[in-house]
Structures are given as C-alpha cells and as structure tokens.
Amino acid sequence: MLRRDDALKALAAYYTDGIAVGAYQGIFDWMQIRPHPLNYLCTGAMGQASSHGLGIALGAPNEKVVVLDGDGSLLMNLGSLFTIGHAAPGNLVHFVMHNRTYEVNGEFPILDSKILQFEELARIAGYRHSFAFGDIADFKPRIKHILELEGPVFVNLHVKPGESYPRDYVTIHSSESRSVFRKALHARLFGNQQ
Amino acid sequence: MTANISATLKGPSIISALNDAGVQTVVALPDIVTCSGLLWPLREDPNVRLIPVCKEDEGVSICAGLSYCNQRSVLLIQHTGFLDSINAIRAIAVEYQLPIVMLVGLQGMESDGRDPLESDRLGIRIVQPICEAMKLTTYLVDDDVSVGKLSARIEQAYELSQPVVFLISQHPSAD
Numbered sequence: 001m002l003r004r005d006d007a008l009k010a011l012a013a014y015y016t017d018g019i020a021v022g023a024y025q026g027i028f029d030w031m032q033i034r035p036h037p038l039n040y041l042c043t044g045a046m047g048q049a050s051s052h053g054l055g056i057a058l059g060a061p062n063e064k065v066v067v068l069d070g071d072g073s074l075l076m077n078l079g080s081l082f083t084i085g086h087a088a089p090g091n092l093v094h095f096v097m098h099n100r101t102y103e104v105n106g107e108f109p110i111l112d113s114k115i116l117q118f119e120e121l122a123r124i125a126g127y128r129h130s131f132a133f134g135d136i137a138d139f140k141p142r143i144k145h146i147l148e149l150e151g152p153v154f155v156n157l158h159v160k161p162g163e164s165y166p167r168d169y170v171t172i173h174s175s176e177s178r179s180v181f182r183k184a185l186h187a188r189l190f191g192n193q194q
Numbered sequence: 195m196t197a198n199i200s201a202t203l204k205g206p207s208i209i210s211a212l213n214d215a216g217v218q219t220v221v222a223l224p225d226i227v228t229c230s231g232l233l234w235p236l237r238e239d240p241n242v243r244l245i246p247v248c249k250e251d252e253g254v255s256i257c258a259g260l261s262y263c264n265q266r267s268v269l270l271i272q273h274t275g276f277l278d279s280i281n282a283i284r285a286i287a288v289e290y291q292l293p294i295v296m297l298v299g300l301q302g303m304e305s306d307g308r309d310p311l312e313s314d315r316l317g318i319r320i321v322q323p324i325c326e327a328m329k330l331t332t333y334l335v336d337d338d339v340s341v342g343k344l345s346a347r348i349e350q351a352y353e354l355s356q357p358v359v360f361l362i363s364q365h366p367s368a369d
Contacts, residue, residue: 044285051252055259079248
C-alpha cells in the first residue's frame with residue numbers, strides 16, 4: 001500500500017505550480033510537501049473539496065485543478081461525483097486518499113471499506129478516465145500521463161499514513177489563506193494582483 | 195400537483211434581473227416553487243450556464259469556487275435544502291465572507307399574503323430566524339417591486355463579498 005506522503009511527493013514533482021484543492025489530512029500533508037499560494041485550503045465543511053474544485057474548474061477553464069479528497073469526505077458528498085461527471089470539466093483531476101478511516105476524527109473506520117471502489121463509481125458517474133493505485137511503483141510512472149488527460153479524471157489512491165504532518169486547522173480556515181489564494185489566482189487569471 | 199401561480203411575480207423578470215446583475219451561472223436543485231417559472235426557462239436561457247447538483251451544499255461550494263474566479267452565480271434551491279445546508283452556509287458563506295447568493299423557494303408557503311414568519315409550516319417559520327441568528331441578510335421576493343431591487347442587491351452582495359438570501363414565497367409565472 002502507498003504511503004500518502006510518498007504519493008503526494010510524487011504528485012508534487014509533476015504538479016509544481018497548479019491549483020490544488022484539498023481536505024483534511026491530505027491537504028495538511030500537501031501544504032507541507034508543496035507549499036504554494038495556489039493551494040486552496042479553505043473548503044469550510046467536510047465533504048466539500050470536490051465541489052469547491054468543480055467551481056474553480058468551471059471558473060478557470062484554462063487552469064488545471066487538482067482535488068485532494070479524503071474517502072470519508074467523498075462519502076459525505078458522493079453526489080458530487082455525478083455533478084462533476086455531468087458538468088464534465090476537462091481541467092479537473094480528482095484524487096481520493098483512500099485510507100479506510102476518518103483519520104482526523106479519531107481514526108474510526110469508514111463503512112463497508114472492503115467493497116468500496118470509488119473508481120467504479122466515478123466511471124459510472126461520467127468521469128472520462130478513472131484509475132486506482134496501491135503501489136508507488138505503479139503510480140509514479142503514470143502521474144504525468146494522468147495530468148495530461150482531458151478531465152474529469154478520477155484517481156483512487158489506496159494509502160496508509162506516512163510521516164506525521166501537523167494538522168494546522170488555523171491556517172486552513174484563515175482569512176489570510178483565502179486572501180493569498182485569491183491574489184495568486186487573480187494574478188494567474190488576470191495578470192494582476194487584484 | 196397544482197401550484198398557485200403568482201399574478202405579480204414573473205419568472206422572466208427574475209431572469210432579467212439575474213442577467214442585469216451579471217450572473218453567468220445558476221447552480222440548482224429543482225424546487226417546486228421555482229421549477230416551472232424559473233428553472234425550466236433558465237435551462238433554455240443562452241446567457242446562463244445551468245449546473246444541476248445532487249445536493250444543495252454542493253452548490254454553496256461551487257458558487258464559492260466560482261466567486262474566486264470573479265464569476266457571478268446564484269444558488270437556486272428550496273428552503274428544505276437551505277435548512278439541510280446550514281453548516282456549509284455557516285462556514286463558507288458567512289464565516290468566509292463569500293458572496294453566495296441564494297434564491298430560496300418557500301415550499302408550501304400560503305398564498306394569502308401573510309409573512310413567512312406567520313406561516314402554518316414550521317419549516318418556513320424558522321427560515322428567517324435562522325438567517326438572523328447567522329447574520330445572513332434576507333429579502334422577500336414576492337412581487338414586481340421586490341424583483342426590481344434584485345439586481346442591485348446581488349450587485350451589493352458581490353461588492354461587499356457577503357452572502358444574501360432571497361426568499362421566494364410565491365410560484366413565479368413562466369411568462
């Protein structure tokens with residue numbers, strides 16, 4: 001099984017400068033592994049990362065948008081798979097960190113984890129491409145190709161925790177984080193610092 | 195189901211107000227109050243991109259994402275979905291101070307001219323007090339006069355980066 005931080009480090013090596021929308025432990029790890037003003041940290045409510053990602057993907061169709069979701073989070077917003085499949089943004093790549101637990105909420109197991117195949121749900125929901133990986137040796141050589149595909153693309157990563165990264169709730173809910181992201185996004189989209 | 199179509203609330207006027215306010219996207223879940231007079235016509239409107247969602251809180255987040263891209267949107271939902279989405283609205287719209295513009299149909303609202311606070315239905319009576327507790331600005335949209343103020347109020351929400359809730363108490367006509 002993949003270590004989550006190994007998977008994210010491998011992704012960060014290819015996805016160096018794009019928009020990343022994340023939830024909970026995945027984004028806590030990511031903001032340490034790839035600190036960047038285009039990290040969208042403030043998703044507000046559990047389950048909403050994929051929907052924020054869709055909004056940004058629709059609003060910035062010429063920018064790649066990567067969503068770093070959690071399995072418990074996605075279970076809370078499964079309908080978003082169908083919303084994304086229907087809206088079909090070509091620039092959206094949706095990763096889910098499938099660790100089979102509510103990791104930041106006491107590591108209680110998610111339900112029915114043995115039969116859950118998010119990648120099949122995504123395929124049925126209308127994602128153009130859908131993958132699952134459980135080994136870094138399989139995942140790493142495919143990342144560049146995955147990022148180049150027309151979306152929506154779904155990638156289910158069967159992960160276990162890696163290093164223990166700080167759970168910085170203050171930063172992910174801060175007005176400063178939102179302001180930093182907004183300025184960076186506007187500079188990217190409009191060429192100025194609005 | 196037979197609806198009481200309002201004689202003074204016209205769907206095309208509401209759509210014109212959305213166009214005037216620069217709304218490019220409507221994120222929606224079908225609501226019995228606004229479906230025939232607003233949602234179906236919006237589906238045919240070339241000026242508006244319609245994004246159907248499976249659950250209302252998705253729409254709060256989609257509108258938030260669009261707002262970061264300087265794109266204007268509204269969330270068209272029923273009051274039951276509004277109540278179901280309170281946590282997302284609390285965090286994303288209110289605490290993050292984002293211009294989430296909600297058009298909320300009051301399903302089951304009486305058509306005798308009474309205020310929603312006086313409705314026989316608990317689910318309708320509690321909407322405005324909940325908004326007040328969350329410091330959410332609300333406006334009643336029930337006639338041409340209130341529709342006439344809609345565009346400016348949406349503009350204001352975006353200028354101030356603040357959420358706003360428009361309560362649609364009667365079924366708008368489709369023409």
